[in-house]
Amino acid sequence: MHQSFRSILLAAAVLALPTAAGAQAVSPGPQVGAPAPSFTVTTLDGRAVTLDSFRGRVLVLNFWATWCPPCRLETPDMIASYKQLHAPGVAFLGVDATEQAPIIRAFVAAKSLPYPVAIDADRSATHAYDVLGIPTTYVIDANGIVRARFVDVISAPQLASFVADARAGRNGSIDSDVQRKIDALLDPKGFVFGNDRTSVLAGVKAVNAAIDASNQLLGQADPAKGEVTDYLRIQAEQATLQSAAIAALSKVATNDSDRATLARLQGDLASNREDWNGAAAAYTTALAAMPNDQDVLNSLATAYLELGRWQDEIATYERLMDLSADPETSVAIGKAYLKLKQYPDAIAAMQRGVTLALDAYSKKPSTDTTIDVAYTNLYLARAYVAANDPNAAGGAFAQTLKYGELLPPKSGSYARYTEQAQEGIVSLGLDTSKTAVSLAPWTGADLPGSVASTIKYRLVVAGKPGTNVHLRASELASGWIASFCSDKVCSPMQLRLTLPESGVKIVEFQLIQNDNRASSTTRARVEAVGTSASAEVSARAR
Numbered sequence: 358m359h360q361s362f363r364s365i366l367l368a369a370a371v372l373a374l375p376t377a378a379g380a381q382a383v384s385p386g387p388q389v390g391a392p393a394p395s396f397t398v399t400t401l402d403g404r405a406v407t408l409d410s411f412r413g414r415v416l417v418l419n420f421w422a423t424w425c426p427p428c429r430l431e432t433p434d435m436i437a438s439y440k441q442l443h444a445p446g447v448a449f450l451g452v453d454a455t456e457q458a459p460i461i462r463a464f465v466a467a468k469s470l471p472y473p474v475a476i477d478a479d480r481s482a483t484h485a486y487d488v489l490g491i492p493t494t495y496v497i498d499a500n501g502i503v504r505a506r507f508v509d510v511i512s513a514p515q516l517a518s519f520v521a522d523a524r525a526g527r528n529g530s531i532d533s534d535v536q537r538k539i540d541a542l543l544d545p546k547g548f549v550f551g552n553d554r555t556s557v558l559a560g561v562k563a564v565n566a567a568i569d570a571s572n573q574l575l576g577q578a579d580p581a582k583g584e585v586t587d588y589l590r591i592q593a594e595q596a597t598l599q600s601a602a603i604a605a606l607s608k609v610a611t612n613d614s615d616r617a618t619l620a621r622l623q624g625d626l627a628s629n630r631e632d633w634n635g636a637a638a639a640y641t642t643a644l645a646a647m648p649n650d651q652d653v654l655n656s657l658a659t660a661y662l663e664l665g666r667w668q669d670e671i672a673t674y675e676r677l678m679d680l681s682a683d684p685e686t687s688v689a690i691g692k693a694y695l696k697l698k699q700y701p702d703a704i705a706a707m708q709r710g711v712t713l714a715l716d717a718y719s720k721k722p723s724t725d726t727t728i729d730v731a732y733t734n735l736y737l738a739r740a741y742v743a744a745n746d747p748n749a750a751g752g753a754f755a756q757t758l759k760y761g762e763l764l765p766p767k768s769g770s771y772a773r774y775t776e777q778a779q780e781g782i783v784s785l786g787l788d789t790s791k792t793a794v795s796l797a798p799w800t801g802a803d804l805p806g807s808v809a810s811t812i813k814y815r816l817v818v819a820g821k822p823g824t825n826v827h828l829r830a831s832e833l834a835s836g837w838i839a840s841f842c843s844d845k846v847c848s849p850m851q852l853r854l855t856l857p858e859s860g861v862k863i864v865e866f867q868l869i870q871n872d873n874r875a876s877s878t879t880r881a882r883v884e885a886v887g888t889s890a891s892a893e894v895s896a897r898a899r
Contacts, residue, residue, distance in 0.1 A: 386486065386487025387485075387486055387495070387503045388503065389504065389505065389506055389528050389529070390502065390503065390504075390528050391502070391503055392501055392502060392503070393408060393495065393497045393501050393502065393503045394408070394485035394486060395407060395408045395409070395485070396408055396477075396481065396482035396486070397481070397482070398450075398452055398476065398477045398482050399476055399478065400474065400475045400476075401458055401461060401462060401465065401473075401474055401476070401859075402858070406475060408501060411448050412499070412500075412501065413446075413499050414445070414446050414448045414499055415446060415498055415499055415520055415524055416448050416449075416450060416495075416496070417438070417439075417442075417448070417449045417450070417494065417495075417496055417516065417520065418450055418452065418486075418494065418495040418497060419435060419450070419492060419493075419494045420452050420453075420483065420488045420491050420492060420493045420494070421453060421491055421492045422453050422454075422456055422491055423453070423456060423460055423463075423464040423780065424456070424735075424739075424777065425491050426769070426773055427491070427492055427510045428492045429773060430510055430769060431492050431510040431511060432468055432470070434510075434511065434512055435449075435451075435470075435516075436468070436469070436470065437513050438516045438517065439471050440471065441513070442516070442517060443471075443472070446499065446524065447520060448472075450473055450474075450475060451470070451472060451473070451474040451475065452475050452476075452477050452483070453474065453475070453476055453477070454478075454480045454482070454483040454488070456476075457784075458476060459784035459785075460780060460784040461476065462784070462859050462860065462861060463780040463781075463783040463784045463817070463861055464780050465859065465861075466817075466857075466859045466861035466862070467776065467779075467780060467815070467861070467863055469863070487631075489631070489663070490508050492508075492509070492511070493506070493507070494511050495507075496516075496519040496522075496523045496529060497523070498523040498526060499523075499524075500526075502526075504519065504522055504523040504527070504528050504529050505522065505523070505528070505529030506589060507519070507531075507587075507589075508588045508589055509580075509588050510580060511580070512580040512581055515531070515580065515585050531586070531587040531590070532585075533583060533584055533585045533586065535574055535578050535584045535585075535586055536586050536587055538574060539571045539574050539575065539586065539591055539594075540590075540594065542571050542574075543567055543568070543571055543591070543594035543595060543597075543598060545597055545598060545601060548560055548563055548564060548567075548598065548601065550601070550605035552608075553609070554609040554611065554615075557608070557609045558606075558615075560602065561602045561606055561618065561622070564598045564599070564601070564602045565602075567598065568595050568598065571591060571595065574586075575588065592629060595629070596629045599622055599625055599626045599629070603622050603623055603626060606618065606622065607619060613646045616642075616646065617642075617643050617645075617646035620640070620643035620646075621639070621640070621643040623635070623639040624640040624643060624653075624656060624657075624660075625656070627639055628659070628660065631663070633660045633664045634664065636660040637657060637660040637661060637664065637666075637669075640656050640657040641657065644657065649680055651677060651680060651681070654673055654674075654676055654677050657673050658670050658673040658674050658677070662693070665696075667693045667694075667696045667697050668693075670689075670693045671690050671693045671694065674686050674689050674693070675690065678690070682713055684711075684714040684717075684732070685710070685729075685732070687706050687707070687709045687710035687713060687733070688706070688707060688710045688732070688733055688736045690706040691703045691704070691705075691706035691707040691710065691736060691737075692736070694706055695740060695743055700740065700743060700744035701744075703743070703744070704737070704740045704741065704744060707733065707736050707737035707740045708737060710733040710736070710737070711730070711733040711734055714729035714730045714732070714733045715730055717729060724765065724768075724770070727760050727764055728764065728770050728774075730756075730760045731756075731757050731760040731761045731764070731770075731774040731778075732774070734753050734754075734760065735753075735754075735778065737753040738750045738751075738753035738754040738757060738781055739781070741753055742781075742784075742785070747785045750781070750785060751782060754779075754781040754782045755778070755782070757774055757778035758774070758775055758778035758782075758797060760774070761773075761774030761775040761778055762797075762798055766798070771798075772800040775797045775798055775800060775815075776800055776815075778797065780817075782795045783795055783817045783819045783861060791820060791889075791890070792818065792819070792820035792821075792826060792885045792888045792890045793817075793818070793819045793890050794816070794818055794819075794828075794884070794885050794890040794892045795816070795817045795819075795892055796814045796815070796816055796817075796866065796883060796892040796893070796894050797814065797817075798813075798814060798815065799813035799865060800815060811869055812868040812869070812896045812898075812899065813865055813867050814865070814868075814894060815865070815866075816828075816841070816863070816864040816865070816866040816883060816892075817861060817862070817863055817864075818861070818862045818885065819856075819860055819861045819862075820856050820890075821856065821860060822856055822857065822858050822859070822860045823855065824855070824856045825853065825855050826855070826856060826885050827851065827852075827853050827885065827887065828841060828851060828852045828853075828854070828864070828883060828884070829850065829883070829886050830866075830881055830882070830883055831881075831882050832881060832882040832893075833868070833879050833880070834876045834879035834880070835872075835875060835876070836870060836871055836872030836874060836875020836876070837868060837869065837870055837871060837872075837875055837881075838850065838869050838871045839866065839868055839869075839881055839883075840866075840867040840869065841864050841865075841866055842864065842865040842866075842867060843863075843864045847867070852864065866883060868881055870898040878896065878897045878898070879895070879896055880894070880895050880896075881893065881894050881895075881896065
């Protein structure tokens, strides 16, 4: 039910750029080897930065968002890359075009991002760089020339290679065994269509099979293991085959089934070329012959999304709901209503998604159904935020955290939902002068000296920058102690700190059973002395 980032991109058919011999250009975005478009974005501290601000330096320009799972997965490598590559001649800039400053600040503080992050409020930079899928990373050389364009999670070694190429004034390249295997699968020389209907249909079938196989390899590739793939190149190669299949099928299509297959191919190619009007028209034609085809309905909904035809998008997703009620589809409907600023309808759609997810969970608790409950509550919380209902948003974020904690602790989903829920809770208080305290299970690397029996939490303290905060732990069972660890120093039972310029401070809060005769469980309360801010947890000894 929950697609990988690559499969989501492939289903949406969002981008394609030629980087291999024979691949046809299908994207209007910036070309590798050409001048980078100018842009102006505003950093979290209110500074306007432009492309010219980085003239004379290699720029790693990373488009991302806190809600994007692959972006969160990529963050550790981006931080490591910055620490390795940052120099007077190399700069990094993160750009978020979909979120407000409070939630971004909470994430930046939680992850200790060392490079500047900016907001593209009017999406002008996002449009100029043709960013339809995130994360997307550009590497621009000191003279303002695009040297690499990469869609998907980028590994530290690959980014280091791109930066080295940019510093040398040459275009970046991607080469791996899996990419070569995909290139071979999609080589036009391997396909023959013939002149009669039977052979053409066989050729079209072979093209679709090759595209499916390449998508499977793309989705399974692990950049951390050196299995680097070039999504843009693959899309261009697929488009070349689609064009050939369309040309052949157009000559022999003699019945409704053939014409529906042709229309679907035309819709896929139009999507690749970002011709969303053409895609919508083609998919509508295909649906006339196959009205219950869920893949075509999803593709049509994506076209309407890109065209800003929110009502049509909603109507298409409602058709999908009639065929198979699904929590994610309900959330997609809610997102479209948010675009229309129809907040009651958006909240109702998100609530329907939560209900569907909870129903499935009650029938069969599993990792997938738990994720669905956390996912739908997370988007319900964001709908409440958009509707300016912080109390309801806080409740939905709390439910996200509750179900996130039920996921396998070492899984990416566990970190994703517990962290995003906590960041959401923190962001609700970032625009006020009140101090806020929040606790969630620890998802970061252990501090030096941590032992397995230590129970660790991610304590977030938020409020007005410069505020002096006195934290105190209480209500522990006899034989238990609490420790606040911050800036490589740990303090038993209490901690005094000053909130930084971001207004957010992350502390590792530890609970330790200090006496074997102590009870196996304890409660713990953390309060900011002199305020109403507090948080509570229950723990069991390991």
